[in-house]
Amino acid sequence: MKKTVAAVLAAAFVAAAAVAFAAKTETCKVTAVDGDTVTMTCEKTELKVDTQVKVQPKAEKKIEGC
Secondary structure, three states, rough: OOOHHHHHHHHHHHHHHHHHHHHHHHHOOEEEEEEEEEEEEEEOOOOOOOOOOOOOOOOOOOOOOO
């Protein structure tokens, strides 16, 4: 029983690591915006045409005072 539970937990860990590896982050620069079309320039990308991507703006650090 303990070996079965250990094997299931190990498989779950490997699956979680694979998903994290697949969710790769790339740094790109927006070069043009035309209506709802955004053109970005990325260096050494593995993206292909018509690939769905999730884009998040760069977070700015905020300093709060007293």
